[in-house]
Amino acid sequence: MDRRAFLASASSAAAAGLLGSGLPWARAFAQGAKQDTLLLISENGPNNLDIHGVGANRPGYEAAWNCYDRLVTYGIKTLPDGSRSYDKDVIAPELAESWQADDKGITFKLRKDAKFHDGTPVTAADVKWSFDRAVTVGGFPTTQMAAGSLLKPEQFSAVDDHTFRVEFVRPDALTLPDIAVIVPAVFNSALVKKNATEKDPWGLDYTKNNVAGGGAFKVAKWTPGAEVVYARYDDWKSGPLPDLKRVIWRTIPSAGNRRALVERGDADVSFDLPAKDFSEMKKAGKVAVASTPISNGMWSIEMNVTKPPFDNVKVRQAIAYAIPYQKIMDAVLFGEAKPLFGAASNKPDDLSWPRPAAYTTDIAKAKALLAEAGLAEGFETRLSFDLGQGVVGEPVAVLIQESLAQIGIKAAIEKVPGANWRGEMAKKSMPFMINFFSGWLDYPEYFFFWAYHGQNAVFNTMAYKNPALDKEVDAARAAAASGDKATYEASVKKMIEIAYDDAPRIPLFQPYLNVAMQKSIGGYAYWFHRQLDYRSLVKTVA
Amino acid sequence: MRAVARRLATIVPTLIGVVIVTFLLTRVLPGDPAAYFAGPTADQASIDQIRAALGLDQPLPVQFAAYVKDLATGNLGNALSTGQPVLTELAARLPASAELTLTALLISMSIAIPLGILAAVKEGSFIDHVCRVVTTAGVSLPVFFTGLLFVYVFYYLLGWAPAPVGRLDVYFTEPERITGFFTIDSLLAGDLETFRAAASQLFLPAATLALFSLAPIARMTRASMLSVLSSEFIRTARAAGLRSRTVILAYAFRNAMLPVVTTLGMVFSFLLGANVLVEKVFAWPGVGSFAVEALIQSDYAPVQGFVLAMALLYVALNLVIDLVYGLIDPRVRLEA
Numbered sequence: 108m109d110r111r112a113f114l115a116s117a118s119s120a121a122a123a124g125l126l127g128s129g130l131p132w133a134r135a136f137a138q139g140a141k142q143d144t145l146l147l148i149s150e151n152g153p154n155n156l157d158i159h160g161v162g163a164n165r166p167g168y169e170a171a172w173n174c175y176d177r178l179v180t181y182g183i184k185t186l187p188d189g190s191r192s193y194d195k196d197v198i199a200p201e202l203a204e205s206w207q208a209d210d211k212g213i214t215f216k217l218r219k220d221a222k223f224h225d226g227t228p229v230t231a232a233d234v235k236w237s238f239d240r241a242v243t244v245g246g247f248p249t250t251q252m253a254a255g256s257l258l259k260p261e262q263f264s265a266v267d268d269h270t271f272r273v274e275f276v277r278p279d280a281l282t283l284p285d286i287a288v289i290v291p292a293v294f295n296s297a298l299v300k301k302n303a304t305e306k307d308p309w310g311l312d313y314t315k316n317n318v319a320g321g322g323a324f325k326v327a328k329w330t331p332g333a334e335v336v337y338a339r340y341d342d343w344k345s346g347p348l349p350d351l352k353r354v355i356w357r358t359i360p361s362a363g364n365r366r367a368l369v370e371r372g373d374a375d376v377s378f379d380l381p382a383k384d385f386s387e388m389k390k391a392g393k394v395a396v397a398s399t400p401i402s403n404g405m406w407s408i409e410m411n412v413t414k415p416p417f418d419n420v421k422v423r424q425a426i427a428y429a430i431p432y433q434k435i436m437d438a439v440l441f442g443e444a445k446p447l448f449g450a451a452s453n454k455p456d457d458l459s460w461p462r463p464a465a466y467t468t469d470i471a472k473a474k475a476l477l478a479e480a481g482l483a484e485g486f487e488t489r490l491s492f493d494l495g496q497g498v499v500g501e502p503v504a505v506l507i508q509e510s511l512a513q514i515g516i517k518a519a520i521e522k523v524p525g526a527n528w529r530g531e532m533a534k535k536s537m538p539f540m541i542n543f544f545s546g547w548l549d550y551p552e553y554f555f556f557w558a559y560h561g562q563n564a565v566f567n568t569m570a571y572k573n574p575a576l577d578k579e580v581d582a583a584r585a586a587a588a589s590g591d592k593a594t595y596e597a598s599v600k601k602m603i604e605i606a607y608d609d610a611p612r613i614p615l616f617q618p619y620l621n622v623a624m625q626k627s628i629g630g631y632a633y634w635f636h637r638q639l640d641y642r643s644l645v646k647t648v649a
Numbered sequence: 650m651r652a653v654a655r656r657l658a659t660i661v662p663t664l665i666g667v668v669i670v671t672f673l674l675t676r677v678l679p680g681d682p683a684a685y686f687a688g689p690t691a692d693q694a695s696i697d698q699i700r701a702a703l704g705l706d707q708p709l710p711v712q713f714a715a716y717v718k719d720l721a722t723g724n725l726g727n728a729l730s731t732g733q734p735v736l737t738e739l740a741a742r743l744p745a746s747a748e749l750t751l752t753a754l755l756i757s758m759s760i761a762i763p764l765g766i767l768a769a770v771k772e773g774s775f776i777d778h779v780c781r782v783v784t785t786a787g788v789s790l791p792v793f794f795t796g797l798l799f800v801y802v803f804y805y806l807l808g809w810a811p812a813p814v815g816r817l818d819v820y821f822t823e824p825e826r827i828t829g830f831f832t833i834d835s836l837l838a839g840d841l842e843t844f845r846a847a848a849s850q851l852f853l854p855a856a857t858l859a860l861f862s863l864a865p866i867a868r869m870t871r872a873s874m875l876s877v878l879s880s881e882f883i884r885t886a887r888a889a890g891l892r893s894r895t896v897i898l899a900y901a902f903r904n905a906m907l908p909v910v911t912t913l914g915m916v917f918s919f920l921l922g923a924n925v926l927v928e929k930v931f932a933w934p935g936v937g938s939f940a941v942e943a944l945i946q947s948d949y950a951p952v953q954g955f956v957l958a959m960a961l962l963y964v965a966l967n968l969v970i971d972l973v974y975g976l977i978d979p980r981v982r983l984e985a
Contacts, residue, residue, distance in 0.1 A: 144820075367800060373812040
């Protein structure tokens with residue numbers, strides 16, 4: 108091969124490659140399909156189409172949410188800033204047309220025209236089987252059912268083909284809200300049973316790769332790790348028929364490319380963006396952006412109170428006064444989060460949650476408190492964060508390390524791999540950490556039950572046990588169940604005050620869920636599960 | 650033929666070693682897959698349940714025995730990150746990686762070998778300097794950087810390249826799977842549109858990888874050509890009045906090829922490694938990104954499967970290279 112021949116062949120190969128994309132007919136071909144197809148991109152795809160499956164990941168929840176129906180769902184409200192969100196106070200019908208609660212339980216009347224994707228009518232027996240499955244399979248679904256006091260199959264009965272009843276084991280205000288989350292989805296029991304095996308009586312292997320439901324969307328094709336293609340279920344009766352006929356969900360691991368795709372107009376929706384990209388895209392104004400505070404969620408500094416010197420409340424408060432709150436807001440979050448510091452008092456004046464604590468950055472006060480604790484010289488510790496959430500965790504850790512050095516505390520930063528984080532949390536081995544927690548059910552006492560209560564759940568990373576606080580949490584739960592508003596309010600306010608004064612967990616900020624989309628996309632609403640609901644989305648093509 | 654059989658026999662201990670090492674290595678890694686997969690609101694009971702379901706509560710020798718037994722039946726376990734059997738995943742993803750790597754290697758060879766020959770023939774000339782600059786640049790730019798740069802320039806700014814969304818544009822459907830190479834499958838199906846779409850998606854990632862692998866091939870070609878060109882039989886050939894082209898391509902290059910082929914084998918193997926990053930940048934559903942994902946999640950089965958598949962691939966590759974040696978240089982055949 109001589110030089111000319113080589114150059115000619117190399118350049119023609121290059122030209123062929125580059126031209127391929129710009130071909131006019133390729134675009135024309137795509138145009139027709141584009142009108143009612145949504146192209147969604149995000150960092151990860153599902154690993155399981157069934158939320159009951161072992162180790163189903165968050166994107167898997169999204170598939171389950173859109174492909175299965177629940178008995179009831181939440182309403183949608185417009186927030187003061189004009190964005191749309193689910194409404195935790197409004198339970199709306201989905202598969203159930205109506206329901207009636209009495210002292211002993213709730214009776215649901217199912218709609219009579221609902222059919223699964225294969226055409227089988229939805230009956231109360233399917234609902235009973237699905238609820239039995241959720242409380243029996245173990246793992247996350249069973250834990251989540253228990254959060255609403257849905258514990259055992261004996262609680263559920265199919266009264267007739269279209270009547271389903273849940274008996275209470277104890278009064279619990281969260282029972283109905285818990286039936287509206289993703290887990291109690293209704294499965295096509297005949298179809299799953301047909302594909303179940305002796306080793307796998309609940310057919311988890313089948314539902315991992317196949318949808319056996321009757322939700323608004325069907326999975327037309329799933330290439331794990333790369334793509335999910337949904338097709339609308341045209342016979343869906345449990346709500347208004349979605350506008351979109353197809354949804355294509357591609358996994359694009361690189362954040363930079365996700366941004367490029369949306370800005371170039373090649374993708375319709377990019378879900379869950381880093382704060383930096385979000386704030387820059389908002390400024391550029393090329394695409395529409397939406398951000399909603401993640402309900403019942405906060406980033407916080409947590410200190411294990413069983414590990415000295417964090418057993419001393421003065422040390423904890425000293426640290427609370429040494430956190431560079433505003434710097435974190437500006438440099439890490441680019442202002443895109445709700446600050447949870449600088450309140451007038453730790454004593455709440457209303458029931459809004461998460462709410463700011465009364466701490467601010469005050470190095471002099473921090474030094475004084477540390478001296479009172481007899482640690483004027485400071486001490487050494489390690490500050491851990493979850494590498495899986497390193498985009499936020501790492502810069503926050505560095506800023507805190509820098510600030511703590513001013514009061515003599517030497518904090519070595521420990522990066523814990525994502526796979527390890529949960530295990531470390533469960534062992535309660537970390538003395539000092541940056542962490543995020545959010546509860547699906549948006550009630551303060553729910554947050555406290557998991558994150559502060561002396562039952563010492565995984566999320567009580569502080570190993571905090573305070574009988575005075577537990578009393579208020581239990582009282583708030585009981586009052587919510589019995590509808591005693593005055594006691595409920597008093598208890599919630601008291602528990603927040605105790606927790607903030609005692610400072611085992613120092614609130615930093617409430618993060619936002621950020622979404623970027625083309626201006627042609629409408630109908631976006633924020634959901635408690637922090638995944639996308641395709642059913643309400645509309646695409647207008649100019 | 651007997652040589653091939655003898656070579657194959659030496660593979661067995663290698664593979665046994667690979668199986669043991671990968672098994673132990675994945676166990677030594679920090680991280681608790683059970684806790685990771687139990688999900689955000691899991692309590693200790695559900696973590697233990699998952700641990701039992703994954704067989705991780707058993708002592709190591711028992712886990713190893715179960716692993717070997719599964720291997721013997723062709724069961725590589727399930728990948729928790731995508732939920733699919735590892736064997737299915739590898740089979741589906743290997744062609745994607747292979748298509749990318751081979752295309753990159755072809756592009757790289759078609760540039761690097763002529764460049765190396767020219768640089769050797771015209772030593773110290775302009776083309777020799779070009780060769781030096783290109784190879785130095787290529788090897789010193791990390792692939793994820795070149796990849797992102799290419800996307801930024803050719804897709805974001807210029808709009809020449811298609812969106813980096815994987816192997817095919819969203820609105821195309823995959824060609825029927827015959828070889829698993831989209832470009833070949835679409836041609837076999839006679840579908841030129843899909844071929845063009847697949848080829849255009851392939852170009853940028855392949856070019857990124859190719860740039861990275863230019864250096865060793867070009868440098869090796871140049872060095873090996875230089876030493877051959879200065880040898881006596883070339884002088885004789887020239888003195889005999891053979892055309893310069895014949896001398897260089899037919900006599901010099903053929904003799905210079907042996908080290909180049911060795912380098913190609915090495916380049917191919919490190920391209921498979923570099924693939925990991927390129928696959929991440931271009932959302933390419935290959936084995937590399939799959940294995941990294943699994944590693945991050947302490948998901949043992951895919952990592953073991955990946956290492957095993959790679960080991961097999963290398964062994965096969967080395968075998969092929971040994972055979973090619975024999976074809977290029979009869980002396981090697983005699984010695985074997």
